[in-house]
Amino acid sequence: MRGSYLLCALLLSGCSWFTDFKQQPKIDPWETTADTVPFRGNPQSSVSIYGSAAPGFEYDRTPMPQTIATMANIPNPVPADSASVNRGRIQFQINCAVCHGPLGMANGPATKYGVAGIAIGAGSNAANSLTDGYIFGMIRNGRGLMPPYNRIEEPDRWDIVNYLRSIQGKGTIAADTSHGLPGETGAFVPGASRMGPTRPAPYLHPGARTEATGDTTNRTPSADTARKTPADSTRKPEHEL
Numbered sequence: 735m736r737g738s739y740l741l742c743a744l745l746l747s748g749c750s751w752f753t754d755f756k757q758q759p760k761i762d763p764w765e766t767t768a769d770t771v772p773f774r775g776n777p778q779s780s781v782s783i784y785g786s787a788a789p790g791f792e793y794d795r796t797p798m799p800q801t802i803a804t805m806a807n808i809p810n811p812v813p814a815d816s817a818s819v820n821r822g823r824i825q826f827q828i829n830c831a832v833c834h835g836p837l838g839m840a841n842g843p844a845t846k847y848g849v850a851g852i853a854i855g856a857g858s859n860a861a862n863s864l865t866d867g868y869i870f871g872m873i874r875n876g877r878g879l880m881p882p883y884n885r886i887e888e889p890d891r892w893d894i895v896n897y898l899r900s901i902q903g904k905g906t907i908a909a910d911t912s913h914g915l916p917g918e919t920g921a922f923v924p925g926a927s928r929m930g931p932t933r934p935a936p937y938l939h940p941g942a943r944t945e946a947t948g949d950t951t952n953r954t955p956s957a958d959t960a961r962k963t964p965a966d967s968t969r970k971p972e973h974e975l
């Protein structure tokens with residue numbers, strides 16, 4: 735008897751018994767732009783709201799490897815400052831050093847197990863003849879025996895290029911090859927996505943909304959700029975300005 739009282743109480747209290755993915759923190763349609771600012775950064779590979787310095791129409795659809803060659807003229811939009819080179823270092827050590835070696839000297843640990851050792855460091859073909867755009871394309875599409883690394887987000891790919899120029903001795907910032915140990919996180923792993931919705935989507939029309947509803951939450955300077963010129967991946971996210 736007592737048990738059925740308890741059951742009734744539970745049912746009446748509206749306490750949800752079954753949980754499903756419909757109930758989760760998320761941005762609903764027409765929610766204010768304030769809701770696009772996550773309490774901590776969006777994870778890597780979040781759906782991008784930025785444009786791209788290398789959108790699909792920038793290069794043609796000739797078969798590989800010519801596809802990459804058509805990307806060779808895309809200029810590197812990311813200045814090689816210490817922040818970029820540092821981010822590139824983290825990405826390089828996680829994704830590239832295993833084959834190419836920490837200094838790009840074709841001596842990564844995987845070469846001991848049959849992977850071709852290809853030098854991309856100082857004095858290599860990559861240092862002397864390949865443009866930033868071409869190396870960007872190599873990361874994006876891979877080539878021959880090298881797999882594509884297009885899961886590395888576009889701004890991070892340019893950071894890798896900037897870091898590569900440092901270890902080639904071609905950058906202004908000296909190469910730093912410090913790296914984390916297995917299991918180490920924090921400053922040794924890439925942070926949140928820099929392409930996800932950490933600021934108002936460019937297609938939002940904040941002015942119109944403000945006038946219509948008197949809602950001032952959308953009225954941020956960046957939202958106003960974004961309305962005029964859709965942002966691209968070369969622009970820094972709001973929290974870094």
Ligand code: HEC
Nearest residue numbers: 829830833850852854859860869872873877878879880883
């Ligand atoms: C699985 C091993 C492997 C990994 C990881 C790897 N590469 Fe490569 N890379 C290769 C191989 C093999 C080649 C030669 C490709 C070919 O067959 O032409 C190559 C070629 C290149 C070249 C062209 C060199 C030239 O002279 O033409 C560049 C640039 C390059 N890699 C950059 C990178 C970067 C940057 C990363 C990290 C995002 C990376 N690679 C990760 C194996 C790898």
